[in-house]
Amino acid sequence: MSTRIALRSVALTYLGVLVVVPLAMIFYRTFEDGFVAFFESVTTPAAISAISLSLTIVAIVVPLNVVFGLVTALALARGNFPGKGLLQAVVDLPFAVSPVIVGVALILFWGNDGWLGGAFPVIFSLPGMVLATVFVTLPFVVREVEPVLREIGTEQEEAASTLGASRWQTFWRITLPAIRVGVGYGVVLTVARSLGEFGALTVVAGGVAGESQTLTLLVHARYIDDHNTFGAYSAATVLMGLALVTLVLMTLLERRREA
Amino acid sequence: MASLAVPKPPARTRRSLGGGVGPIGLGVATLWLSLIVLLPLAAVLTKSLEGGLGGFWDAISAPSARYALLLTTAISALVALINVVTGTLIAWVLVRDDFRGKSLVNAIIDLPFALPTIVASIVLLSLYGPRSPVGIHLYATKPAVILALAFVTLPFVVRSVQPVLMEVDREAEQAAASLGASGWTTFRRIILPALYPALLGGAGLAFARAIGEFGSVVLIGGGIPRDTEVASQYIAKQIETDRPASAAAVSVALLLISFAVLFAIRWFTKRKDVG
Amino acid sequence: MITVTNVSKRFGDFTALDDVSLEVPDGSLTALLGPSGSGKSTLLRIIGGLEFADSGSVVIHGEDVTGVVPQKRGIGFVFQHYAAFKHMTVHDNVGFGLKIRKTPKERIDERVNELLKIVGLGGFAKRYPSQLSGGQRQRMALARALAVEPRVLLLDEPFGALDAKVRAELREWLRRLHEEVHVTTLLVTHDQEEALSIADNIAVMDNAHIEQVGGPRELYDRPANSFVMGFLGPVAQVDDTLVRPHDISLLSRPEGDAREAQVTRVSHLGFEVRVELQLGDGQPVFAQLTRTEAAQLELSAGDIVWLALTGDRDARLVSEDDRLDAVA
Ligand SMILES: Nc1ncnc2c1ncn2[C@@H]1O[C@H](COP(=O)(O)OP(=O)(O)OP(=O)(O)O)[C@@H](O)[C@H]1O
Numbered sequence: 122m123s124t125r126i127a128l129r130s131v132a133l134t135y136l137g138v139l140v141v142v143p144l145a146m147i148f149y150r151t152f153e154d155g156f157v158a159f160f161e162s163v164t165t166p167a168a169i170s171a172i173s174l175s176l177t178i179v180a181i182v183v184p185l186n187v188v189f190g191l192v193t194a195l196a197l198a199r200g201n202f203p204g205k206g207l208l209q210a211v212v213d214l215p216f217a218v219s220p221v222i223v224g225v226a227l228i229l230f231w232g233n234d235g236w237l238g239g240a241f242p243v244i245f246s247l248p249g250m251v252l253a254t255v256f257v258t259l260p261f262v263v264r265e266v267e268p269v270l271r272e273i274g275t276e277q278e279e280a281a282s283t284l285g286a287s288r289w290q291t292f293w294r295i296t297l298p299a300i301r302v303g304v305g306y307g308v309v310l311t312v313a314r315s316l317g318e319f320g321a322l323t324v325v326a327g328g329v330a331g332e333s334q335t336l337t338l339l340v341h342a343r344y345i346d347d348h349n350t351f352g353a354y355s356a357a358t359v360l361m362g363l364a365l366v367t368l369v370l371m372t373l374l375e376r377r378r379e380a
Numbered sequence: 381m382a383s384l385a386v387p388k389p390p391a392r393t394r395r396s397l398g399g400g401v402g403p404i405g406l407g408v409a410t411l412w413l414s415l416i417v418l419l420p421l422a423a424v425l426t427k428s429l430e431g432g433l434g435g436f437w438d439a440i441s442a443p444s445a446r447y448a449l450l451l452t453t454a455i456s457a458l459v460a461l462i463n464v465v466t467g468t469l470i471a472w473v474l475v476r477d478d479f480r481g482k483s484l485v486n487a488i489i490d491l492p493f494a495l496p497t498i499v500a501s502i503v504l505l506s507l508y509g510p511r512s513p514v515g516i517h518l519y520a521t522k523p524a525v526i527l528a529l530a531f532v533t534l535p536f537v538v539r540s541v542q543p544v545l546m547e548v549d550r551e552a553e554q555a556a557a558s559l560g561a562s563g564w565t566t567f568r569r570i571i572l573p574a575l576y577p578a579l580l581g582g583a584g585l586a587f588a589r590a591i592g593e594f595g596s597v598v599l600i601g602g603g604i605p606r607d608t609e610v611a612s613q614y615i616a617k618q619i620e621t622d623r624p625a626s627a628a629a630v631s632v633a634l635l636l637i638s639f640a641v642l643f644a645i646r647w648f649t650k651r652k653d654v655g
Numbered sequence: 656m657i658t659v660t661n662v663s664k665r666f667g668d669f670t671a672l673d674d675v676s677l678e679v680p681d682g683s684l685t686a687l688l689g690p691s692g693s694g695k696s697t698l699l700r701i702i703g704g705l706e707f708a709d710s711g712s713v714v715i716h717g718e719d720v721t722g723v724v725p726q727k728r729g730i731g732f733v734f735q736h737y738a739a740f741k742h743m744t745v746h747d748n749v750g751f752g753l754k755i756r757k758t759p760k761e762r763i764d765e766r767v768n769e770l771l772k773i774v775g776l777g778g779f780a781k782r783y784p785s786q787l788s789g790g791q792r793q794r795m796a797l798a799r800a801l802a803v804e805p806r807v808l809l810l811d812e813p814f815g816a817l818d819a820k821v822r823a824e825l826r827e828w829l830r831r832l833h834e835e836v837h838v839t840t841l842l843v844t845h846d847q848e849e850a851l852s853i854a855d856n857i858a859v860m861d862n863a864h865i866e867q868v869g870g871p872r873e874l875y876d877r878p879a880n881s882f883v884m885g886f887l888g889p890v891a892q893v894d895d896t897l898v899r900p901h902d903i904s905l906l907s908r909p910e911g912d913a914r915e916a917q918v919t920r921v922s923h924l925g926f927e928v929r930v931e932l933q934l935g936d937g938q939p940v941f942a943q944l945t946r947t948e949a950a951q952l953e954l955s956a957g958d959i960v961w962l963a964l965t966g967d968r969d970a971r972l973v974s975e976d977d978r979l980d981a982v983a
């Protein structure tokens with residue numbers, strides 16, 4: 122009995138020192154001068170532009186990941202082709218690659234001195250940021266959807282085809298509804314990761330305030346360049362709020378999935 | 381029968397090749413993965429070998445580079461180890477213990493996944509930084525780097541051990557206890573062997589994550605060369621100062637280390653499964 | 656009518672169908688019977704267009720459909736595990752095919768209600784498949800397949816996943832349904848009792864081949880080979896003659912060319928009595944007697960009896976190989 126209490130105390134203390142108390146601290150710092158100060162700090166022109174840039178990236182990355190993620194998941198779950206193992210490994214690759222290396226890779230491929238010789242001016246602008254974010258979030262939709270596709274099998278789709286449904290109709294009416302929770306989960310993870318991406322963006326984004334600065338870059342810039350600790354805390358709190366929403370959505374979806 | 385000569389219908393090839401999406405879908409997926417992931421990484425590899433193997437070696441054995449690589453590897457290994465202990469402990473408490481607010485604690489575990497890394501950095505800084513309200517000043521020290529990495533890798537071991545712990549045969553445990561084994565002996569002899577693959581897997585993921593980590597370290601670590609600068613910070617700095625070949629070489633070295641570790645762990649767990 | 660001609664199908668190195676031909680008569684309920692892995696599902700799926708043959712042809716009602724996609728074959732297909740659309744109500748499941756065909760909503764509702772009544776799911780329209788029992792789900796799947804008024808109905812072990820009692824009920828129900836709607840039906844099963852009890856025509860498959868096609872009595876009484884004989888019912892062997900155990904009679908004294916045998920065991924299985932014996936040369940044999948026959952003989956282990964073959968000579972086979980062992 123006492124061992125149990127002891128173990129529990131150690132575990133909770135560890136979580137407290139590592140996660141809970143620091144989080145509480147930043148909340149306190151953000152709101153110690155009242156809500157108005159916080160609000161003003163996150164509605165400066167630079168902050169507004171950062172928030173909208175972050176959301177723009179999300180708005181582009183999510184549909185890209187959903188479309189290509191579904192195609193990839195379908196090919197992996199249903200197809201039977203040489204090199205399938207290799208494709209599987211490539212899908213997992215972004216999990217094992219440091220975000221900074223992602224940035225380096227994009228510069229060396231798309232950049233002026235890169236493989237494409239700067240044919241597409243993507244670095245230091247929105248397309249570069251999108252590419253970086255797509256890279257780091259690429260596995261999410263595939264990895265959430267592929268096992269679901271395997272689990273539901275092909276029988277329902279075959280039944281639909283014998284009832285006269287075309288491939289397209291079968292996809293919309295049978296396959297997609299069956300995997301929607303998985304897709305939703307993948308989207309939530311993609312959104313969270315997109316909003317939070319930092320390492321790859323520091324390399325490929327110009328980081329110019331009001332122009333090519335996302336929320337995460339704003340936090341960094343305010344803290345390091347502007348010595349505006351409070352501003353950095355406030356921006357971080359906005360990101361934290363978004364993360365919290367993500368977490369709640371994840372929990373809700375988890376429940377749907379288990380049901 | 382005239383129909384004997386009917387050529388193979390296209391649907392058949394579609395089924396076997398690209399499955400639900402056909403060869404076009406397969407082509408699209410391959411092209412997408414190549415353009416987004418594979419080709420850019422290949423560009424890093426070729427860049428790193430621009431000056432031959434000698435150039436590659438020179439780049440990664442430059443004093444700051446070598447220090448950063450060694451420091452990153454060592455600290456990542458340490459953090460993986462810390463996670464093995466604390467992760468098992470937390471998973472144990474979550475599975476076997478019961479107390480009010482347990483589901484909240486369970487949700488907190490995922491927080492580091494949901495939280496942007498830069499936020500992790502600033503969160504830790506607010507408590508353990510220059511203006512620390514508790515008087516703990518870790519800014520720009522190695523413990524700060526360890527702290528940041530422990531923060532972002534928290535979920536890996538917990539989440540891989542938790543389900544296994546739920547499955548562990550309680551009857552075997554009770555049988556061991558009835559034979560007079562102490563709690564600790566039961567844990568070591570009965571439970572730990574069952575957890576072994578999950579622990580190894582979780583630790584491997586934590587290591588791979590730690591070794592490439594950037595955002596959470598960047599503010600609190602200080603990035604002091606040959607002291608607290610981790611490999612990813614070193615790489616970013618090389619790009620800033622326009623030395624892409626050096627950045628590429630260190631990137632490749634870092635990738636090789638993490639692949640080697642992930643591969644070794646997969647190999648170990650597989651062998652364990654067979655044996 | 657379904658006509659399958661010289662169809663072969665390989666999966667990699669494995670031959671699932673080897674030059675198979677089959678005719679399913681119009682309006683019949685034909686069973687495709689065979690052991691697991693014999694290629695039944697593969698043949699059915701090729702007829703349905705879910706799989707395509709490497710060579711050979713499939714003709715449905717005079718139309719060559721060999722390369723035609725399933726959507727255009729005019730078939731109804733029922734799967735062993737129901738393939739229910741889990742996110743749709745029973746009503747929407749059954750109405751799916753009609754909706755795809757852009758049938759007006761009132762017409763769909765009308766037809767769905769009619770079908771649900773036929774399959775005995777009248778009050779279940781608003782439920783989801785997860786709220787149905789296995790038997791109910793399969794009846795829903797049947798209604799769904801029938802809704803589009805298919806030219807042929809293909810069923811792949813439709814009752815295989817159900818327990819024995821429900822299976823027997825649904826079997827009976829399917830037979831009656833077929834008498835009402837008379838759609839040409841091909842039913843895959845590995846259960847010879849199922850095939851014998853509901854089909855008017857049976858094709859026996861083994862090892863990528865069709866061994867024999869015929870009516871239930873014909874197959875039972877005139878098996879083409881020892882495999883068919885063994886698959887359709889119990890077989891006893893006396894010397895090199897294969898015979899149904901109920902075609903063996905036991906006599907209490909020698910007579911004609913009856914053989915002497917010793918009873919080793921007598922089991923009372925309700926309506927029948929199973930007698931295990933040993934012939935003079937040590938060969939074991941078993942016979943099936945009615946209760947009355949057994950009572951008259953007053954058999955018990957150790958008794959000496961005389962064994963004679965009765966019944967139809969054509970129902971016997973001369974053992975040609977050891978294929979029977981594979982079945983027993
Ligand atoms: N898609 C496939 N790929 C490879 N082999 C297959 C495939 N489908 C079937 N087979 C093989 O073909 C053989 C015949 O399979 P089929 O499903 O037709 O058998 P079946 O008679 O329906 O058996 P069961 O009663 O077990 O359903 C089996 O040995 C099976 O392993």
Ligand SMILES: [Mg+2]
Nearest residue numbers: 695696697811
């Ligand atoms: Mg089958």
